[in-house]
Amino acid sequence: MSESKEFIAPFTTWTYDKPCEEMSWTEPKSPSLLSISSDASVVADDDFDLVIVGIFAPVKDDESKEELKPALAGAAADLDKSLGGALSAVMEENYKAFKHGASAGSVTPTIRIFDGSKSKKYILLGLGTEDKDVEAATLFKVGSAVASACNDEKKVKSCAVLMPSKLGSAPSTLTDISSSFYSQLYADNRYRTGDKVTVTAEDLSSVVLVPEGDVADEEATSALAAGYSISQGIYLTKDIVNAPHNVLNSISLANTARKIAEESGGLIECTILGKDECEKRGMGSFLAVGRGSETEPQFIHLAYRPKDGKINKKVGIIGKGVLFDTGGYNIKTAMMGLMKFDCGGAAAVLGAALTISELALEGVEAHFIVAACENMVNEKAYVPSDVIVASNGMTIEVDNTDAEGRLTMADALVYADKEIGCEDIIELSTLTGACMVALGTGLAGVFTQNEDLASELRDISKVTGDKSWRMPLEQEYNDQLKSKIADIKNCGTRYGGAITAGLFLENFVDKKKPFAHIDIAGPVWSDATGATGFGSKLVTEWVRRKGEKKE
Secondary structure, eight states, X not given: OOOOOOOOOSSOOOOSSSOOOOOOXXXXXXXXXXXXXXXXXXXXXXXXXXXXXXXXXXXXOTTOOSOOOOOOOHHXXXXXXXXXXXXXXXXXXXXXXXXXXXXXXXXXXXXXXXXXXXXXXXXXXXXXXXXXXXXXXXXXXXXXXXXXXXXXXXXXXXXXXXXXXXXXXXXXXXXXHHHHHHHHTOOOOTTOOXXXXXXXXXXXXXXXXXXXSOOXXXXXXXXXXXXXXXXXXXXXXXXXHHSOTTTXXXXXXXXXXXXXXXXXXXXXXXXXXXXXXXXXXXXXXHHHHHTTSSSOOEEEEEEEOOTTOOEEXXXXXXXXXXXXXXXXTSOOSSOGGGGGGGGHHHHHHHHHHHHHHHHXXXXXXXXXXXXXXXXXXXXXXXXXTOEEEOTTSOEEEOSOTTOOHHHHHHHHHHIIIIIIOOSEEEEEEOOOHHXXXXXXXXXXXXXXXXXXXXXXXXXXXXXXXXXXXXXXOOXXXXXXXXXXXXXXXXXXXXXXXXXXXXXXXXXXXXXXXXXXXXXXXXXXXXXXXXXXXXXXXXXXXXXXXXXXXXX
């Protein structure tokens, strides 16, 4: 019998006796993949495999029953003329579906023009109607559509994107297109082997944006780079949520945080508190949840400070970091297989920390906090009727062990408020199924008593595409949290569960401080594609604005 060779697993995971200590990251596309040119003539002159032509649809008279004729202008009209009217022809042929680009992100069938032995492909990309302002949502659709076309059209090595003057080339425009372009190319192959590996846009080496009008080259290049940095935060957010529990636990998440700090160029300091340090701080609420797990709880704190040391605001961002949620002794009877996504808040927070360090944001000191653990069942696990003590001294009767996330975040909020002294605090968590029932899977619920913060988050949701809706914090519902033996219970009745969760968390932050609880249980996951990356952009933009704001 020949000697057997040691088996090498295709990815790092647990062994029979030891938990996994490292989560790999998805390899990003090259930051040089996307560039910009101010010379519109390159579309016709250069040897691109694919040309994408952005167009706005003319405004149709509501009373007219006639189909609108194609109305190409500028460089698009010149290109159409050089192609013998091929672009106009495909627009007419596909009017019912494409409507001359009236729906942003829509595309025509591919046109193939043969020149000798080589074919060149052309696609028309809808940008909406001429009478509408260009919003961030349109730009995200543009970037995603370009990436999808480059992926779907096989063997494409180079692509040019002709952008009409109305679309513009402002830095914010280019950043939004860039971030969505790179994000769309994400593919998680960490746990695939052989022919199951999916490489997006495998042959693509160059995509050139060609806006009509003047382009400030240096400013434009910086804007595209910013979009790339934002996409890297989204990649990490998706990686964390997608990772199975045999890979991602409290230890491997803590090591992920350490890696973010190590690669931040000194802008981020990483502190990991173990169980002994948490016990010294009285974090009985957090530690109760982690008692039943194989891996010890890890309290993660990343502190970002700008290079010049000038700080206008100190902010705290807390993310729920339950790496797997069985429900504890109130064990789940549904959706157990999806409970790896219960760290979606932590994923968004750490993804934003990565992006913020790459952007080197100024004027803000940001503290990213995750109380990482698992909600498991064993002889040490906490049980219903336990009375636990949070680090602010509040006693909590455990009514349901499946309302665990709020217990972990109670101590995280006290830490951000009291120990660090954050001035403004937001918290993101996959907290309640009740919020999913109320808002579906496309919106996060925002719970705050602060009107300015509510308005700020509403606007940030609009410009980042991380959609949210403000929810009520009905104070009378606090009656549901009254305990017969402790200061408070950890949950109320089944009715208004998302609201009572928000009310519970308010007990752990100074009432005078702006604070928002953001329930992201719905939008953090897509049944079709997996992790969505939700929250990373929202947090990044909120922190950026805090750096600009001077009070």
